Amino acid sequence: xxxxxxxxxxxxxxxxxxxxxxxxxxxxxxxxxxxxxxxxxxxxxxxxxxxxxxxxxxxxxxxxxxxxxxxxxxxxxxxxxxxxxxxxxxxxxxxxxxxxxxxxxxxxxxxxxxxxxxxxxxxxxxxxxxxxxxxxxxxxxxxxxxxxxxxxxxxxxxxxxxxxxxxxxxxxxxxxxxxxxxxxxxxxxxxxxxxxxxxxxxxxxxxxxxxxxxxxxxxxxxxxxxxxxxxxxxxxxxxxxxxxxxxxxxxxxxxxxxxxxxxxxxxxxxxxxxxxxxxxxxxxxxxxxxxxxxxxxxxxxxxxxxxxxxxxxxxxxxxxxxxxxxxxxxxxx
Amino acid sequence: xxxxxxxxxxxxxxxxxxxxxxxxxxxxxxxxxxxxxxxxxxxxxxxxxxxxxxxxxxxxxxxxxxxxxxxxxxxxxxxxxxxxxxxxxxxxxxxxxxxxxxxxxxxxxxxxxxxxxxxxxxxxxxxxxxxxxxxxxxxxxxxxxxxxxxxxxxxxxxxxxxxxxxxxxxxxxxxxxxxxxxxxxxxxxxxxxxxxxxxxxxxxxxxxxxxxxxxxxxxxxxxxxxxxxxxxxxxxxxxxxxxxxxxxxxxxxxxxxxxxxxxxxxxxxxxxxxxxxxxxxxxxxxxxxxxxxxxxxxxxxxxxxxxxxxxxxxxxxxxxxxxxxxxxxxxxx
Numbered sequence: 229x230x231x232x233x234x235x236x237x238x239x240x241x242x243x244x245x246x247x248x249x250x251x252x253x254x255x256x257x258x259x260x261x262x263x264x265x266x267x268x269x270x271x272x273x274x275x276x277x278x279x280x281x282x283x284x285x286x287x288x289x290x291x292x293x294x295x296x297x298x299x300x301x302x303x304x305x306x307x308x309x310x311x312x313x314x315x316x317x318x319x320x321x322x323x324x325x326x327x328x329x330x331x332x333x334x335x336x337x338x339x340x341x342x343x344x345x346x347x348x349x350x351x352x353x354x355x356x357x358x359x360x361x362x363x364x365x366x367x368x369x370x371x372x373x374x375x376x377x378x379x380x381x382x383x384x385x386x387x388x389x390x391x392x393x394x395x396x397x398x399x400x401x402x403x404x405x406x407x408x409x410x411x412x413x414x415x416x417x418x419x420x421x422x423x424x425x426x427x428x429x430x431x432x433x434x435x436x437x438x439x440x441x442x443x444x445x446x447x448x449x450x451x452x453x454x455x456x457x458x459x460x461x462x463x464x465x466x467x468x469x470x471x472x473x474x475x476x477x478x479x480x481x482x483x484x485x486x487x488x489x490x491x492x493x494x495x496x497x498x499x500x501x502x503x504x505x506x507x508x509x510x511x512x513x514x515x516x517x518x519x520x521x522x523x524x525x526x527x528x529x530x531x532x533x534x535x536x537x538x539x540x541x542x543x544x545x546x547x548x549x550x551x552x553x554x555x556x557x558x559x560x561x
Numbered sequence: 562x563x564x565x566x567x568x569x570x571x572x573x574x575x576x577x578x579x580x581x582x583x584x585x586x587x588x589x590x591x592x593x594x595x596x597x598x599x600x601x602x603x604x605x606x607x608x609x610x611x612x613x614x615x616x617x618x619x620x621x622x623x624x625x626x627x628x629x630x631x632x633x634x635x636x637x638x639x640x641x642x643x644x645x646x647x648x649x650x651x652x653x654x655x656x657x658x659x660x661x662x663x664x665x666x667x668x669x670x671x672x673x674x675x676x677x678x679x680x681x682x683x684x685x686x687x688x689x690x691x692x693x694x695x696x697x698x699x700x701x702x703x704x705x706x707x708x709x710x711x712x713x714x715x716x717x718x719x720x721x722x723x724x725x726x727x728x729x730x731x732x733x734x735x736x737x738x739x740x741x742x743x744x745x746x747x748x749x750x751x752x753x754x755x756x757x758x759x760x761x762x763x764x765x766x767x768x769x770x771x772x773x774x775x776x777x778x779x780x781x782x783x784x785x786x787x788x789x790x791x792x793x794x795x796x797x798x799x800x801x802x803x804x805x806x807x808x809x810x811x812x813x814x815x816x817x818x819x820x821x822x823x824x825x826x827x828x829x830x831x832x833x834x835x836x837x838x839x840x841x842x843x844x845x846x847x848x849x850x851x852x853x854x855x856x857x858x859x860x861x862x863x864x865x866x867x868x869x870x871x872x873x874x875x876x877x878x879x880x881x882x883x884x885x886x887x888x889x890x891x892x893x894x
Contacts, residue, residue, distance in 0.1 A: 279828060286828035287798050452823065465620050471827045486819025490785065493835035494804045495612060495619035500833040502826035 229256045229265070233296040234325040234541050240281055243549075248281070249297075249542045256330050265307040265330040266319055268561045271538075272300035272351040273545040275384075275450070275475050276504070287504050297325035297541075300357075302339065302350045303561070313338060320350050327538045327561045345523065346532075352385050352556030353530040354519055356505055361389035361448075362515045363508040364470035366397070368501045369446045371468075373398035376440055378459060380404075380427075381450030381475060383411035385530075385556035388419050390448045392528045395420050399446075403439045405432065405455065407551045414554065418529060427451075433458040443467075451476045457487035463498050471502040475549070531555025562589045562598070566629040567658035567874050573614055576882075581614070582630075582875045589663050598640040598663040599652055601894045604871075605633035605684040606878040608717075608783070608808050609837070620837050630874075632657035633684045635672065636894070646671060653683050660871045660894050678856065679865075685718050685889030686863040687852055689838055693805060694722035694781075695848045696841040699730065701803035701834050702779045706731035709773055711792060713737075713760075714783030714808060716744035718863075718889035721752050723781045725861045728753050732779075736772045738765065738788065740884045747887065751862060760784075766791040776800075784808055790820035796831050804835040808882070864888025 232253050240248045259265055277299060280291045291297060301324055305317045310333040313319065319336040323329040339350050352358060364386075365371050377394040381387045382404025394402045404415040404424045415424035423439040436444075436458045445467050447459035452474025459469060476484075492498060522528040533553035535544035541559045548557040565586050573581045592598055610632060613624045624630060634657055638650045643666040646652065652669040656662040672683050685691060697719075698704050710727040714720045715737025727735045737748040737757045748757035756772040769777075769791045778800050780792035785807025792802060825831060855861040866886035868877035874892045881890040 279824075284828060285798075287830055288828075456823070457819075465618075471823075474824050474827060484821060484823075486790075486821055486823045488817060488819055490789065490804075490817075490819045491612075491807050493833060494807060494837065495617060495621075496835065497620055497837060497840065498835050500826060502829065502831050504827065504830060507830065 229328060230254070231256050231326050231328040231330070232538050234538065235294055235296050236281060236291045237294055239283060239293070244278070244281060244546070246542060251539065256328065259307055259309050259330065261309050262332055263309055263330055264305055264313050264319070264333045264336060265328065266303040266321070266336065267306050268301050268303035268327055268329060270302050270348040270351055270558045270560055271325055271541060272355075272357070273541065273548050273557050273559065274299065274357070275473050275549065277545065278475075278549060288506060296323075298322055299324040300351045300355060301329070302347050303329065308333070318347060318350075320355065325538070325541050342520065342523070348532055348534065348556070348558045348560070349530070351558055352532060353389060353523065353528065354516065357385045357556055358389040358519060359508070359512060359515050360472060360505040361386050361393055362519070363505060363511050364448055364472050364503060365390050365393055365446070367508065367511065368470035368503045369448060369468045371397060371399065371446045374400045375445035376401045376403070376442060376464075377446045377448065378403045378405075378436065378440060378444045378462070379448045379450070380455040381473065382406050382415050382419075382421065382424065383554055384450060385553075386472060387448070387450055388415075388530065388555060389528070391415065391419050391421050392522075394446075396522060396527055401440070403436070403444070405435070405451075411554065414531070427455070433461050436462050446470075448472060449474070453484060457489060460487050460489045460492045460498070463492065463496055465496045466498070467496060468499045469501065471500060533557045534560050536560050562661060563587070564589050564659050564661040564663070565871050567871065568627055568629050569614060569624045570627055572616060572626070577611070577614060577879070579875060584872065589661065592640055592642050592663065594642050595665055596642055596663055597638055597646050597652070597666050597669060598661065599636040599654070599669065600639050601634050601636035601660055601662060603635050603681040603684055603891045603893055604658055604874060605688075605690070606874065606881050606890050606892065607632065607690070608806050608882065610878065611808075611882060621839060629656075630658035631655055633689050634662070635680050635683045636662065641666070651680060651683075653688065658871070658874050675853065675856070681865055681867065681889070681891045681893070682863070684891055685865060686722060686856065686861065687849065690718045690889055691722040691852060692841070692845060692848050693838040694719050695726055695852070696838055696844050697781055697803035697805050697836060698723050698726055698779070700841065700844065701836045702781060702801045704730060704732065704779045707733045708778035709734045709736070709775060709797075710779045710781070711736045711738075711769065711773060711777045711795070712781045712783070713788040714806065715739050715748050715752075715754065715757065716887055717783060718886075719805060720781070720783055721748075721863065721888060722861070724748065724752050724754050725855075727779075729855060729860055734773070734775075736769070736777070738768070738784075744887065747864075760788070766794050769795050779803075781805060782807070786817060790822060793820050793822045793825045793831070796825065796829055798829045799831070800829060801832045802834065804833060866890045867893050869893050
């Protein structure tokens, strides 16, 4: 059996290009005891992957060169040598950008399907994406009932989950920013944000100040740059920021300029806390239980942008980096 | 009885000047029941006072215009109308820049003198200054045994206390920066820092990297600017910064540029936490008990720079802002 896989072959400088990747087809050997073979149904493309393409010190090591791109994926078991994973089971894993994956069984987690919920949701609203939202909002930013919450990149997969979880957990006001009028409309119309603005319409600082006349208590940062500076300007005393992503600067070739108003961190006793979800897998059961309930009750909605074919994984990644997705971007295999 | 007092009369733009202050002499009325009258012996001049001269949103409200400068001070009771404060008692308070103070008794705290310890120490190593160091290092940055700790402005009153407390609490390496060769010598020679450098000798980032070959875990920031950027570059995963002061930018008239490497906060899961000691008075008993022991055992040493005369309070403040002090800067009345 053949497996088509996408590899990183060089580290991008600035925006990644197709030249940074290659497609290989490998013949899979017979299964050895302990392994399973899985037909992927969906693979995930995520903003954090841009960071892993650089060779920098980080909690998560950089992607290897001439190694197959890893990342979230979900599929069905074709063949198994272990007792607790059966042929036909749905499994999620981190083996990433390939159509057929064959690895040690320990790398797979069997998923219980929920009727009416597509498998792709296990990469988004029921997977690492929304776990990131949940952990960042509740554990990192320690959101409390009554807080005013601001989310940047709010129409993205993480951001739209943050906004909805904030509302369900009792935020007094939820504000989001996005990069188009359509996305802003989604935020207030579909995801239940109290206010939203298009960051391309004017200075973020000014737009945020208007949307949050009483200041903000929590900021969930997917964007960095001028969004972080705006949040520092609008923070109330004791404000807390969960720094999750900085898509505005990921592809900069020159070092970006930091916020001008760092001194507010002292005078208002603010906390800025960076995180990557990898350290918080232990929160998956609590998250999954709550999110499953919310989905069943219709309290949480989600969008997906689906691109077809492993051969379009790189294009899907580029489109996501350009903000062409709404909600979770996945590749259907 | 007359009281000489220093008032702020205008808000400085950039470096404060003598014109921003005035001296007034007021006649004190008879004591009313509930009041005490105190002869100040020492008043404190501190970097944070520069921040309070600006009219900005903060945990601590700005100094009032044409109001007497408040701040830490210690003196002896001349007259009392209450049972629990006697004539001759030593009291600390926050009524600041005046020779004689007459206020409600609730504003004064009776201090037990320690033989051999000058009263000025209650403004520094036994007062708010070293409480700031203690809270910032242990509560805000959550220093643990084995951590590598970096302190900027390390020869100052707060910084020298931070370095010594870090060593006593089991830091594996304590590194300090200061602004002259003499201060650097003090850090390693007197205060027990493992390494120190003069930030004027070259790029902070490079000097810190050399002094901390295995990275840093905790950063206590008195300086801001390039020092904070250097710390972000040297942080190990999970690093924590207590942001206490930003003396490098207090007098900027243009907004300073923030750190270029804010993205490290995410990739290394760092925490930056600003604080002002005002929220942590509850830690005073624990701090005072530990510090008193350390002082008695000779485990902690301290320096003071003493300027004589209430009329020189403003000059003392300027000298401190220029780094002309070693250790705690106080004005003897």
